[in-house]
Amino acid sequence: MSTVALKDVTKVWPHGSVAVDRVSLDVEDGEFLVLLGPSGCGKSTILRMIAGLEDPTSGAILLNGEPVMDLAPRDRRIAMVFQDFALYPHMTVGENIGFPLKLSGIELVPRGERIGDVASALGIGDVLARRPGQLSGGQRQRVAMGRAIVRRPGLFLMDEPLSNLDSGLRAELRSEITGLTRELGVTTMYVTHDQAEALTMADRVAIMRKGVLQDIGTPTEVYGRPATLYVAAFLGAPRMNLLEASVYVHLDRYIALNLGEQALYLPWNDIRSRAIAHYHGERIVVGMRAEALAPVAPDTPGDVLQGRIRHLEHHGHESLAFLDIGATAVVVDELAGMTADSVPDAGAFRRIGGALQRLAGRGDKAVLERDDPEKTSVLSDPGRHQRRPAELAVRLAPYPAVSPGHPLAISVRMDALHFFNDRGDRIDVGWR
Numbered sequence: 171m172s173t174v175a176l177k178d179v180t181k182v183w184p185h186g187s188v189a190v191d192r193v194s195l196d197v198e199d200g201e202f203l204v205l206l207g208p209s210g211c212g213k214s215t216i217l218r219m220i221a222g223l224e225d226p227t228s229g230a231i232l233l234n235g236e237p238v239m240d241l242a243p244r245d246r247r248i249a250m251v252f253q254d255f256a257l258y259p260h261m262t263v264g265e266n267i268g269f270p271l272k273l274s275g276i277e278l279v280p281r282g283e284r285i286g287d288v289a290s291a292l293g294i295g296d297v298l299a300r301r302p303g304q305l306s307g308g309q310r311q312r313v314a315m316g317r318a319i320v321r322r323p324g325l326f327l328m329d330e331p332l333s334n335l336d337s338g339l340r341a342e343l344r345s346e347i348t349g350l351t352r353e354l355g356v357t358t359m360y361v362t363h364d365q366a367e368a369l370t371m372a373d374r375v376a377i378m379r380k381g382v383l384q385d386i387g388t389p390t391e392v393y394g395r396p397a398t399l400y401v402a403a404f405l406g407a408p409r410m411n412l413l414e415a416s417v418y419v420h421l422d423r424y425i426a427l428n429l430g431e432q433a434l435y436l437p438w439n440d441i442r443s444r445a446i447a448h449y450h451g452e453r454i455v456v457g458m459r460a461e462a463l464a465p466v467a468p469d470t471p472g473d474v475l476q477g478r479i480r481h482l483e484h485h486g487h488e489s490l491a492f493l494d495i496g497a498t499a500v501v502v503d504e505l506a507g508m509t510a511d512s513v514p515d516a517g518a519f520r521r522i523g524g525a526l527q528r529l530a531g532r533g534d535k536a537v538l539e540r541d542d543p544e545k546t547s548v549l550s551d552p553g554r555h556q557r558r559p560a561e562l563a564v565r566l567a568p569y570p571a572v573s574p575g576h577p578l579a580i581s582v583r584m585d586a587l588h589f590f591n592d593r594g595d596r597i598d599v600g601w602r
């Protein structure tokens with residue numbers, strides 16, 4: 171049995187930058203919780219505080235309902251697996267996995283049994299006699315997990331354990347990890363910047379931005395009803411279309427959402443209309459995922475937008491059309507210029523940082539751009555979203571018989587729209 175509770179946990183580094191800002195969350199017994207967010211948003215710092223490797227500046231961390239801030243890391247019954255795991259090269263796989271048991275004085279025979287159980291659960295039972303140098307990357311990562319889990323920890327913390335592996339292996343290990351942790355019933359907190367990993371593995375996902383918890387819920391909840399504009403923009407590929415709309419209320423009839431050259435109309439009896447009516451005369455952000463849009467015949471009546479194809483992307487199983495509809499797109503600043511698959515990972519930052527430091531010969535004095543406090547403060551102002559001409563992403567069949575310049579009519583599923591105010595908060599009341 172293992173539960174985790176964070177109560178208003180804050181971490182401020184000695185130079186004053188805030189890595190974690192009043193985060194509160196609960197992890198249930200046996201739950202698989204994924205912490206998701208771009209590099210530097212404080213995910214690893216949260217894990218390290220739970221493990222006892224860093225002290226929170228304020229707030230409380232409870233394991234099984236008991237505060238653990240005064241407990242040494244080794245007394246917390248926590249196992250941790252990192253991205254840059256290190257195995258003992260001179261030991262066999264079996265010895266590597268069994269090493270923590272040997273340290274805690276467990277006899278040879280029960281030790282062998284436990285090693286065998288863990289190795290077969292991880293699918294590495296046949297390589298126990300090999301040394302790490304004779305293994306593939308995926309097998310090495312399995313050994314690292316085996317070594318962490320063999321002590322039967324109450325809580326399993328994993329920090330980007332798959333980021334050094336190629337994409338095929340990552341997908342394979344995802345289901346193995348969730349299968350193993352569920353089989354063992356061990357509570358797991360898993361850090362990643364990869365939304366596909368988060369959405370496929372998690373019981374619940376907690377999404378972070380600049381130290382602040384933005385949203386927490388099941389993958390269906392955070393994807394289907396994101397709490398903030400940031401979460402809406404962060405999750406999904408292609409990214410959600412986020413359009414600026416000015417609101418005009420025709421009392422008891424409908425609400426017009428003026429998107430520039432065109433408008434959509436929300437019936438007055440729509441459950442969301444009351445909440446949106448508060449923004450009469452103001453601008454809001456209307457979110458529409460590609461799956462809420464479908465091409466239709468040009469003269470189709472109803473909730474339809476007319477556009478012209480700017481460009482097409484062919485992905486094999488589908489094509490994406492990007493349409494000019496005469497609207498303005500809202501771009502969440504730190505995601506500007508990134509595709510949904512290209513949120514930089516920690517390893518990339520560290521590698522670039524390390525290379526720059528070596529090149530410049532400045533050793534530890536070099537400071538990465540993301541650590542520059544002035545830059546961070548400008549970027550972190552959530553009100554400063556960029557605007558640019560919208561290119562509405564729409565899914566089409568593979569290799570469609572259209573090309574750039576073609577007009578295209580798009581029907582909009584009004585029930586699948588998302589509404590945010592200019593501060594980035596979801597507008598619909600009682601939305602989840």
Ligand SMILES: Nc1ncnc2c1ncn2[C@@H]1O[C@H](COP(=O)(O)OP(=O)(O)OP(=O)(O)O)[C@@H](O)[C@H]1O
Nearest residue numbers: 183189208209210211212213214215216515516541
């Ligand atoms: N020991 C430290 N001293 C000072 N600042 C630190 C320290 N460790 C991390 N930071 C900073 O704290 C912030 C949060 O870092 P953290 O590693 O928790 O982020 P993350 O979301 O896990 O990102 P990444 O995936 O890059 O590790 C970053 O700005 C980072 O530079």
